[in-house]
Amino acid sequence: MIPAMSASARSSRQASVAALRFGRLAxxxxxxxxxxxxxxxxxxxxxxxxxxTKGRERGTIEVTRCEGDVCTGPFTPSSPGASVPDRVVIEKTVAVRKGRTYAVVMKPGGEVAVRxxxxxxxxxxxxxxxxxxxxxxxxxxxxxxxxxxxxxxxxxxxxxxxxxxxx
Known part of the structure; x- marks a missing residue:
């Protein structure tokens, strides 16, 4: 038979259980x-x-070539005053295929486009x-x-x- 715990032992056990519970939750x-x-x-x-997209260069890219992790193609701007970079790069994913056209937004200061x-x-x-x-x-x-x-x-x-x- 287990002897009854004293009141101070019970309160210290409850305090340690509460501290462990708080530690786990934290x-x-x-x-x-x-x-x-x-x-x-x-x-x-x-x-x-x-x-x-407000103030960013928007347009379309027709994917003409894919190598490794990127695809490239000509960029056709649709936003007014957009500059046309020589080469536009888009990340090659399972959804990007050669010969298709995608709506893109240009990242500032470069040739990288995102869908x-x-x-x-x-x-x-x-x-x-x-x-x-x-x-x-x-x-x-x-x-x-x-x-x-x-x-x-x-x-x-x-x-x-x-x-x-x-x-």
Whole structure:
């Protein structure tokens, strides 16, 4: 038989359990926040060019050549006063094919273009969709917040599915 614990032993045990619970919540919350911040950071490399197009050079690119990770082709500006660079480069993805024309926005000070329109916006936020899926596992397992985790997972899956369908 286990002897009864004294009141001071019980309170110190409860305090240590509370401290461990707080430590777990703080650590898992920090990991989930870090994952989400990394998702925003990864998405924000191209998202401002696609979403905030006012004052940027817009147009179309007809892909004529693809080598390695990039495709090139002539740029036809659609925004007034846009300069026409000699060579325009777009990232080669599974959705970029030789011989097709894509609506693009030029990154400032260079020859690099990014897809615009709904497909470009969704593609820019793909890293955030992956981060939502990954962080949902941390939120469910580490923070024990299953409803929040389901919302995060479904949001990430919807974003990735919409990007796949749009491209």
């Amino acid at each position: 650590a898992m919350g920090a990991v989930a926040a870090l994952i989400l911040i990394a998702g925003v950071w990864g998405s924000w490399k191209t998202a401002p060019y696609v979403m905030l 615009s329109g709904p497909a470009g916006v969704l593609y820019a936020w793909v890293p955030m969709g992956g981060a939502l899926l990954l962080a949902s596992v941390v939120v469910a397992g580490g923070l024990r917040r299953t409803r929040v985790a389901w919302v995060m997972a479904l949001s990430g899956a919807a974003l990735l599915t919409a990007a796949f369908a749009a491209l």
